[in-house]
Amino acid sequence: MAAVRLGCVARDRIDAQSVVEGLPTAAEIAESSAQLVDPSDNQVLVVHRGDVVGYATVRWWRERDGTWLYRHRGYLLPEHRGRGIGSAMLSWVEHRVHQLVRQQGTAQTAVFGANAMTSEQDATALLLGASYQRVFSVVELELADLGRLPKHGKQLSAGITLGSVEPSDYHAAWKTVVDSYADSASIPSWTFQDFLAEADATCWRAAWHGGQMVGVVLCSIRRHDRTVGEVEELSVQAEWRRLGLGRGLLLEGLRCLREQGAATARLFTGTANPHRSYDLYENVGFRRRNEYVRYRKPLHG
Numbered sequence: 001m002a003a004v005r006l007g008c009v010a011r012d013r014i015d016a017q018s019v020v021e022g023l024p025t026a027a028e029i030a031e032s033s034a035q036l037v038d039p040s041d042n043q044v045l046v047v048h049r050g051d052v053v054g055y056a057t058v059r060w061w062r063e064r065d066g067t068w069l070y071r072h073r074g075y076l077l078p079e080h081r082g083r084g085i086g087s088a089m090l091s092w093v094e095h096r097v098h099q100l101v102r103q104q105g106t107a108q109t110a111v112f113g114a115n116a117m118t119s120e121q122d123a124t125a126l127l128l129g130a131s132y133q134r135v136f137s138v139v140e141l142e143l144a145d146l147g148r149l150p151k152h153g154k155q156l157s158a159g160i161t162l163g164s165v166e167p168s169d170y171h172a173a174w175k176t177v178v179d180s181y182a183d184s185a186s187i188p189s190w191t192f193q194d195f196l197a198e199a200d201a202t203c204w205r206a207a208w209h210g211g212q213m214v215g216v217v218l219c220s221i222r223r224h225d226r227t228v229g230e231v232e233e234l235s236v237q238a239e240w241r242r243l244g245l246g247r248g249l250l251l252e253g254l255r256c257l258r259e260q261g262a263a264t265a266r267l268f269t270g271t272a273n274p275h276r277s278y279d280l281y282e283n284v285g286f287r288r289r290n291e292y293v294r295y296r297k298p299l300h301g
Helices: 003-007 026-034 085-106 121-129 167-180 192-199 245-259 277-284
Strands: 044-046 051-062 069-076 110-117 134-141 160-166 204-211 214-221 228-235 264-270 287-298
Touching: 003 069, 044 069, 044 085, 051 085, 051 110, 051 204, 069 085, 085 121, 110 121, 134 277, 160 245, 167 192, 167 228, 167 287, 192 204, 204 245, 214 245, 228 245, 245 277, 264 277
Parallel strands: 069 110, 228 264
Antiparallel strands: 044 051, 051 069, 110 287, 134 264, 134 287, 160 204, 204 214, 214 228
């Protein structure tokens, strides 16, 4: 399976360092597969003369608006494309989704979902040909040199302090992030338990006004490549935006990533982000690298 992903790099112009979807190792694929519900039922391999030449997986979750998204993702070596194999893989995952929907009783709100980079021309053509529609996309940005960070710029408002996030602050940090997505329906539900399961506050920074957290940035070092840092979340409460808090938090988080050994940083954001975070990231020095499109299709009709 790792060889399949490697074999797709040139044709699909895969970015190996992407934090959205890069080039996983065999160990990372094994870890991801182990997290699937019933891996043997929700993952299919394509084998040719004893070698794996493609595979597809099905995952699902409930979004904030109650939609059940059944997301499938497939990979096929370029030399085996154009022979109907991709279509057969798509038919398999759609049939599997129909089985899951019947078993789970989610037919009223269930939809098919699929992802593809804009550079994955074959996958894009396959999805569009099967009546999938583009619903939104996310753009990945990179700050190439953490050694050349800009200064803070705008002075923080009186009474605002920036500092680390302690375990006693975790719930406030989680709620700050969740509240920032209050108007975004098409994201997975994220419980406090989910938050705690991956909590590592080494490079988390918060903005405080008195005893109240008014903003937070969650940064981390990639486990399998510690030269790459990631800005996972940057959230500021609505009434405290446009005051320089976002920039201040972001720079504090990036400085911490640098101190922890990261040379570059990545993040991704929706192209339709209403808070103009894209402008902030570009102002700090981030540059666009990739675009990942999210497709959907009704289960019936």
